[in-house]
Amino acid sequence: PYMPEVKPATGKKVAIIGAGPAGLTAAYFLAQEGHKVKIYDAMPAGGGMLRYGIPEYRLPKAILDKEIELIERMGVKFKYNTRIGTDISLEHLLQKNDAVFVGIGAWLSSAMRAKGEDLPGVLGGIDFLREVSLHDSVEIGDTIAIVGGGNTAMDAARTAVRLGAKKVMVLYRRTRNEMPAEDIEIIEAEEEGVEFTYLVAPIEVIEGNGRVKAVRCQRMKLGAPDKSGRRSPEPIPGDEVTIPADLVISAIGQR
Numbered sequence: 001p002y003m004p005e006v007k008p009a010t011g012k013k014v015a016i017i018g019a020g021p022a023g024l025t026a027a028y029f030l031a032q033e034g035h036k037v038k039i040y041d042a043m044p045a046g047g048g049m050l051r052y053g054i055p056e057y058r059l060p061k062a063i064l065d066k067e068i069e070l071i072e073r074m075g076v077k078f079k080y081n082t083r084i085g086t087d088i089s090l091e092h093l094l095q096k097n098d099a100v101f102v103g104i105g106a107w108l109s110s111a112m113r114a115k116g117e118d119l120p121g122v123l124g125g126i127d128f129l130r131e132v133s134l135h136d137s138v139e140i141g142d143t144i145a146i147v148g149g150g151n152t153a154m155d156a157a158r159t160a161v162r163l164g165a166k167k168v169m170v171l172y173r174r175t176r177n178e179m180p181a182e183d184i185e186i187i188e189a190e191e192e193g194v195e196f197t198y199l200v201a202p203i204e205v206i207e208g209n210g211r212v213k214a215v216r217c218q219r220m221k222l223g224a225p226d227k228s229g230r231r232s233p234e235p236i237p238g239d240e241v242t243i244p245a246d247l248v249i250s251a252i253g254q255r
Contacts, residue, residue, distance in 0.1 A: 006074055007034035015040065015093040015100045017084050020048020022103030024071060030101075031074040039076060040093075042083040044134075048105050052130040053152070055159050110253035112147055114215075116205035117250065121212035125152040125251025132159055141246025142166040145215050147202055148251035149179040154186065156249045157194045168194045169243065173201040173220050173233040200241060201233065205248055214244045 012035045016023045019041035027037045045051060046068045050059060072078065084090055093100050109124020111117065121141075123131075125148065131138040144160045146153050149172040160168045170189070172179060175198045179186060190196070200217035207213065219239040222231035 002070070003073065004028075004032055006032055009036070010034040012036065012099075013038075013097045015097040016103065017041075017090075017093070017100065018048060018103035018105060019043070019046035019068075019078060019080075020103060020105045021050060022105070023048070023101065024068065026101045026103065027076045028071050028074070031071070031076050035098075037076045038079060040079050040082045040084060040088065042081070044080050046078060046080070048103075049126075052133045053126050053155075055129065055132070055155050055162075057158070057162070058155065106254040108255050109250055110255055112202050112250045112252060114202040114204055116207060116212075117202075117248075119205050119207050119212050120210065121246065122205055122248045122250065124254075125156045125249050126254055128156050128249050129159060132163070137163060140165055143245050144168045144247045144249065145243055145245035146170045146249045146251055147215075148172065148253075149174065149181055150251065150253070151181050151185055152254070153249075153251035154181045154189050156251050157189050158185075158192055160247075160249075161192045161194060169245075170194055170196045171200050171202065171215070171217060171243070172196065172198050174222065174230060175199060178222075178230040197243070199233065200243075201235070202248075203240070206242065212245060212248050214242050215248050216240060216242045 014030050014035050014037050016027050016039040019039045023039055027039055030037050047064045050064050109126050140163055144165045146157045157168050157170050199220040201220055202215050203218050204216040205212050219236045220233040221236055223234040226232045
């Protein structure tokens with residue numbers, strides 16, 4: 001059992017907002033320097049995205065708990081279920097501490113900018129993963145469409161497979177070559193039965209009985225490279241496809 005050396009107390013106090021990777025790391029090094037540290041987090045347990053955004057099969061939570069336990073043994077205090085601005089003010093933390101570190105993460109899913117994306121049955125990728133980690137399951141239906149090509153999209157797709165979805169599809173507006181997800185993630189998703197449809201971009205989520213029943217997509221072609229170095233997707237006028245889905249997960253980025 002590893003225990004880092006902790007310097008004598010300095011008498012300085014630091015409040016940390018957010019118990020995710022940034023907050024935990026800051027707490028670890030500040031505690032080593034002998035400062036008194038307290039972390040405030042809105043969620044019921046520490047880890048931030050490590051706990052609520054990365055599925056169990058990729059990061060076993062027992063490993064995360066051990067890391068947090070070490071930081072607690074170093075003298076860091078944790079206050080969970082506490083949201084700054086609601087349960088406690090930032091002004092109060094600034095008055096009571098010598099410094100405040102803010103590491104609140106990117107918990108808002110980016111919008112698809114498609115008509116009907118506020119329908120029941122449309123979820124952000126990070127919201128879907130958080131619901132699963134909090135409740136061990138989420139109502140998904142049989143057919144799931146995931147929009148996006150990054151690691152969050154792969155996590156959502158592979159989690160949906162584990163929840164028992166009959167058909168899981170990833171819809172991506174470029175081709176396999178441009179996907180930002182780790183190659184191994186894509187390969188393993190394919191091995192687990194996830195279907196990939198390339199060169200499609202959602203333009204409308206279609207409603208049936210008050211919730212999502214399909215997603216209408218514009219077919220795309222690749223044009224000249226953009227500033228990321230990847231070729232830009234361009235719409236093919238008049239070429240559309242409608243894909244039935246019980247649940248649409250938008251995993252195109254976070255802010």
